[in-house]
Amino acid sequence: MKLKHPSNLETPLSGWGRYPVVKSYLQRPEKVSSFRKILEECGKSPVIARGLGRSYGDAALNAKGYTVLTQRLNRILAFDKKTGILRCEAGVTMKEILATFVPRGWFPAVTPGTKFVTVGGAVAFDVHGKNHHRDGSFSRHLRSLELILASGETVQCSRQENRELFWATVGGMGLTGIITEAEFALHPIQTAYIKSHHIKAKNLDEAFALFDEYEPQYQYSVAWIDCLASGKSLGRSILMFGNHAAREDIPLQQQPEPLHLKPKPNLKVPFDLPAGLLNRYTMSIFNTLYYGKMRSKEVKSVIDYDSFFYPLDFIQNWNRLYGKQGFVQYQWVLPTEVSREALYRMLQLCSQTGWGSFLAVLKRLGSQEGWLSFPMAGYTLALDMPIRKGLWEFLRKLDKLVIEYGGRVYLAKDARLSAEAFRSMYPNFPQWLSVKERVDPHNRFSSALSQRLGVER
């Protein structure tokens, strides 16, 4: 395969937040051997892999060279019905895994809040789901990886083989090489439904108490939080818990085919909304209505897995709601011991300044192994904020608090953290860097994010 002339291929690209937009030379190889060819033929230009571009910021962007799309690496290679171990190519998506394996009684051990991610993207950010407090992140269920290094060599790695490379690649943001295959565990399920339990909390203290009380009973937990509420209502939330439903839990009419769901129609945001539409007032109204919509203190129901895990996926292009200038998601995690105090301070800052979000998600995370993986035992909060004047300054204030309390910001959602703040938040970075320098001494794998964070020497 000969690389096409780059000037014909330069394409503007962004992440899910639509900020920043950079031009890159795109390649979409059809098979694994072509990935090696690209590395050979693109000379010294840096390369970054890109899955479905669902990271929000600049992790899968590369203004200085080539962006290599992995979507044609989409073959399922092997599945062991006894153990639930799946081996597939790295461009296989969560959507494809669900469509193939839910009807056979298997579910991903860890899934993020969208099914539009590839296996490569899930490994490269070591993604977590609503069950992190119990089941850890994607890497806990990952058996092995195959990747192409900067030298063009293909290597296998796992907890036993090339151990350091494995831990540098998990959460390594595509900077150690191109992941071509992964082997990981799925979990058995009896139905495609979730027994869900929604509970209202009148403020942050009650939300924490409810997490403590109910989490031991549930595999999945998450809360929507009204980050603009203030005073006695600061941190009022709706907590959502869930377990996979057994056959006898689901309605009688679904019992003959418990693993099959009828397709649901999707909505679409057809154009960019005007920039100022999402502001303190509209968000405050939305939050009050959303909180008030649930009339009783708690509601128990049985819902399909799509509605429980991926409610946003029903609205195509929902990122256009934030207008042309885009948005960032600011997600941070704080150690358990300081979570309550720090969240109070940070929510107070949001409510005083009006920098809130109508999509604000609170989760408890468990402990974590990966070197650059985001999770740590504690609470995480994610806020979507439209890009407008004053945002960077506000987020720098939040960065300071996150660092003061020993927490960190999630790089899968980030587009603006400074190199200095990154180093304070990720203490294992030097360990990671020593592997990066060994396997990629000339920084063949590089992204707008790695350049911004000063990862390259």
Ligand SMILES: Cc1cc2nc3c(=O)[nH]c(=O)nc-3n(C[C@H](O)[C@H](O)[C@H](O)COP(=O)(O)OP(=O)(O)OC[C@H]3O[C@@H](n4cnc5c(N)ncnc54)[C@H](O)[C@@H]3O)c2cc1C
């Ligand atoms: C609505 C929504 C909800 C989300 N919810 C969660 C959540 O609950 N938990 C969570 O952890 N994350 C969540 N995310 C973030 C998302 O899971 C990650 O950003 C994920 O990495 C996106 O996968 P992707 O295939 O789109 O990768 P991309 O965005 O294309 O790339 C992400 C990174 O992976 C690297 N990469 C991709 N493929 C390969 C490969 N084959 N080899 C090497 N590197 C590769 C890229 O270089 C880049 O650094 C959410 C995102 C959205 C939009």
